[in-house]
Amino acid sequence: MKANIGTIDRVLRILLGVVLIVASLSGAIGGWGWIGLVPLLTGVFRFCPLYTLLGIQTCKRC
Structure with a gap:
């Protein structure tokens, strides 16, 4: 799995996931x-399968 989530996207996903779970x-x-587990885990692992399918990449270094 190649990282396809950038820093801002990652932080927002983790925050949203934690807020939903709490x-x-x-x-x-x-x-x-x-359902907050989904954004939390995609943020932690810096990989979003949907982004791969849609050809989206928010990670500038990748």
């Missing part, structure tokens, strides 16, 4: 908040 754990939103 909101789900606190009961503010339902169980669907666990």
Whole structure:
């Protein structure tokens, strides 16, 4: 897997993922908040399969 997510994209994904998971754990939103795992993991691993399919790359060094 070649990295295709840049720094800003990565930070936003991780923040969104954490916010959704915390909101789900606190009961503010339902169980669907666990979908936050997707942006969290794609941010941590710097790889998005959808970006590969669409030919998008936000990583300038890659």
